[in-house]
Amino acid sequence: MIASFRALKWPVQLCMLTVVGLGLVAILAPWITPYHFDSQNVLNSYASPSATHWFGTDALGRDLFTRLVYGCRISLSIAFLTAFTSLVIGVIYGTISGYVGGWVDTLLMRFVDILYTLPSLIVMILVMLIFGRDLTGIFIALTVTGWLGTARIMRAQILSWKGRPFVEAARSIGIPHLRIIALHLIPNCIAPIIVELSYQIPTNILAEAFLSFLGIGIRPPTPSWGILAEEGWRSLRIYPHLTLFPGVLIFITMLSFNVLGDDLRDRLDPFLKGK
């Protein structure tokens, strides 16, 4: 494992370390910082970065570093959970569509096309309001819009593999459909799906930040990075660091995931190289 890590290019190594680091921060949040993310101290609001408050404090005197650390936990877990769930849904949907074929395929894919036409942000906003502005709401909102790409890729993959001789051979010796799908087809289709997953995570981080920034995401005081940026925006001219710190964190996280995704794609999917 260490040997294969050494074989990577240094920017990729750096990004991988960043992602691992962020993951550790998210898991160890309560042990990293002595404060609670919502403990207020109005007497000490808008403090500049110092030894006791590394990134300063916000309008209510809450420690920004603490809120960023917990924000990491919330933003990352939303992104991972929704990316993984939409992956599972997309794989199942696309497999059914591609394997069954015929009118079922036409119908299922027409539905995906229609959802594709709607700008995803509009669907997210409506779904968010239907299910409430909390973690469940944002989870459902991001999942509802996130599985479409995976479904399309999976269908195309299944279509290109299901006619191959080894599948025919498997069927001719009487292996049931489900077993063929699970053991012969899905393992062959998984590479582009993993690449899609690696892009879905940064997309979700950004979408969550967008929604929160517009004031229709999760409700404060839950500290997601989007909410921190939105809260900071109100005093942008006087205390720019309140917006810039969360912004830089989102940027670094997105950059790391995107670079890792590009590298993964070049390895797993040589046909798409450089696209």
Added chain:
Amino acid sequence: MQRYVNIVLGSVLTLLAVSLLTFVLMKLVPGGPFDGDKVLPPEVMAALNKKFKLDLPWWAQYLDYMRGLFVFDLGPSIKYPGRSVNEIVTESFPISFELGFYSLLLSIGLGLSLGIVAAVYRGTIWDYSAMILAVSGVSLPSFMVAAIGILFFSHTLGILPAALWDSPAHKILPTIVLGLRPAAIIARFTRSSLLEVLSLDYVRTAKAKGLSQKKVIVVHALRNSLLPVLTILGPLAASILTGSFIVEHVFSVPGLATHYIQGVSNRDYPLVMGVTLLFAVVLVGMNLLVDFCYGWLDPRMKDLT
């Protein structure tokens, strides 16, 4: 011809489905337009509901809405009394369209140049810088770009206004903020597409017969490499549309996205429907345009009817 008829027919069906889906989703959102801080007397509530036909079952409301849509009547706005959604939309659509159009132009110009430079000087410092710029552009959240732009150009230097949409100077920052991400996407796509074409046999032939590097790229390679780039114009329009939500919010631009967000939080149903349908029409129209252009630019597509 049959192909085009099918595409247009499919788009109309898609738009119908989008309208139904949006309507149902919108009605599922809890709360109504008159759930304000003060509780209205039941008689007033009933009268208001009757006025905006909110007392009918949802499918009857939908049919009523569609009947209006047929003659391009988007209905009255619930929250802005006396104003129709048509009025609001004709006022704000040109603004959003202008913003989106400038950003699209900027992103195509910037993206193509970066992508071409990166591909032509493959493996050099130019390539790496262009691609570092591009991957950063994809990863930068737009409010971050906006924050830096506002702090530097309007706060520190004081040369550009930080909000609103009046003079040309007002339009510079929003356009740049909105156009950066699509530009990065185009740059990455152009680079890979051009690299692919540069490795083809006919390009080698062109080089072998002694054409200059410039001529090979401009006359032979570029044309074919731009075709795949054309196909991402549809998704790109969607990305610009999504971005416009943040940009209009941050710069207080009175465009469609601003009205959409207000409409949603006020449960102003006709306004939400109108804006959503307009967005969908723009996206579907963009995809149609790409489809038609593709058939026109690539004669091989004509055989695939």
